[in-house]
Amino acid sequence: MTIGNESPITDSEGVEFLQWCLPRLHLRWRGFRKVRRRVYKRLNRRLQDLGLPSVEAYRVYLEDHPVEWAMLDRLCWINISRFYRDQGVFRHLQHEILPQLAQQIVARREREISCWSAGCAGGEEAYTLAIIWRYCLATQFPTLCLRIVATDIDFEAIQRAERGCYRASSVKDLPTEWRAEAFVTIADELCLKDEYRAPITFMVQDIRERAPEGPFQLVLCRNLVFTYFDEILQKKTLQRLTDGLTPGGVLIIGNLESLPDGPWGIQPWSKRPGVYRKAPETQCE
């Protein structure tokens, strides 16, 4: 099968190439199976830019030009996202997780609930959290303010996130009244109002190398590390994620993701998959 009109890469060539190169990038084929055609499209453009006739020739090029691996890594950044993606998780956040975290923070007489959206793509996840907080919870916890740090390796994704304007298809899953409240229509886009932007700081950052300054009461790391990274990189990154959590803090991963084996100091929040909690601090007598 040939992939698209413009692409000379066949599916079997593409699969073989990805199965060869992904382990070298500490990425895993399983995560890319469904989205491989997106990578083929980018690969094809790269082959055209380099004037190479095939993925086989690109393989030789990679062997001869080690710096090209960084470009290939870039071709593998999958930035699919949308507002209120996997609604069940956000309902759980709204009705259970955020209220419980907020009560604990208030009980400690602290004033901030701090969150990290890791691999935030165009900001959809971080803004969804800001909308839920402001629209549904802020009045119950008037002394608390929400702070979100949202990071992604992709500079262009962070630029889109900072711009905060989206096509209707990106926000279609949000409840209608939230949409009406949080956005203004400008030309053919929906742009977030300032009050929903204010809590969020967007940053370009590679999660393989570092984490933003924490600690965080809530970390969302969905559809990145535990889908695309190999086990070695998952373990290294998970350590960074759990180190960034406060005692009692919550880590949320993607609906279809699971954690690598190991003693990570976190326990499932409930029977619901994908939500984990760091052990609370023990009080000395």
Ligand SMILES: C[S@@+](CC[C@H](N)C(=O)[O-])C[C@H]1O[C@@H](n2cnc3c(N)ncnc32)[C@H](O)[C@@H]1O
């Ligand atoms: C599939 S999106 C997930 C977006 C959002 N978390 C969600 O679930 O809707 C994955 C994002 O991770 C980013 N990414 C890939 N590698 C990364 C890395 N090493 N460090 C930080 N972000 C990375 C990609 O640029 C992309 O925007």
